[in-house]
Amino acid sequence: MRRFAVAAVLGLLLSAAPSFAQAPAAPAAPPVQAPAPAPQVPFPAGAKYAFINIQRIANESGEGRAATARVQALNQQKLTELNERNKAVQANQLKLEQGGSVLSDAARLQLEREIERQSVDIQRFTEDAQAEVQALQAQLQADFQQRLSPVIQRVAQERNLEMLFSVADSGIVWANPGLDLTNDVIQAFDTGAGAPAAGAPPAAPAPAAPQP
Template sequence: MMSIFVRKLSRSSRKSPVSLAAVLALAGALLLGASYAAPAAAQGTKIGFVNTERILRESGPARAAQAKIEAEFKSRDADLQRMATNLRTQAEKFDKDAPVLSESDRAKRQRDLSNMDGDLQRRRREFQEDFNRRRNEEFSAIVQKANAAIKNIAEKENYDLIVQDAVTVSPRVDITDKVIQALGK
């Protein structure tokens, strides 16, 4: 007995160049593909998630690197703070003295304040660039170690996929703690 679907296909095949045999072959191929895909889906794909930001914030090597960088840049930061305080003091003094200063003295002090401000801004920019460069150097080594730890965990625990960014993550697939532990908290 011919099904309604096959009858409709046989009627429509008269109107279209696609033959009934081609449609049935395609349907068979889809069913065959689905039968192969079903066992793979039943076996399951083991997926893990890693929060890289947390690793770079909480792991032992990351904390040590952050402390090292802060120690390296502490004196330069203090110098910048002193320069900023001095500039503020000079600006306040200028504002107080401006009404009684001659035009030439006022222009000279404004120029001096402008030069001090420009120098402070330049030094802050250099400081930030140096700090960021140094931080990137330190943290790139930590990222390499973390990637090696992630790869090691993936191989030992037979993960098929480990992702770093996700909209939502179940705690059961989060392996961040394992990576932090492997790096040495």
């Protein structure tokens, strides 16, 4: 079987983990819709090189959109939980400010300690939430790459290519648009070509291009 190189790195850019600042939760994002595919230019006969846009695959494939939705859902859940904690500590802060001379020294001290405890709890929750979102991102990226790699290899082999580039990482300035096999990969990915066979060992990920 002809060997070829896949010069590609995963470009799955899911929603970045938020700073979880004390701000209102953003409204839930509408369902992600797949954009209409661009018109396909015929692949040049006999071409041995081609390229793909991995970011487009991540954005437009069913796998990529599902992964993005999962991260956004976890993001929203954590923001909602954080807002509830913020409301609780803000209520106590307001009580402390408005209490004035009405509160006894013991009651004031107890309320101050409760506010301090809540503030520490919010800080810990923020750190844990960020770690949880980032861990989910990392896992989904790894799963995405594992499932995408055999699809890329299959498409390249079907075209009898010598090399397949990732357009975002290869330094390509211009190329015949017919060499773009992104739509082919998305179509193959969405038809289940990336799903590993039962009992099959995980496919090796495509080698990453060297970082500049």
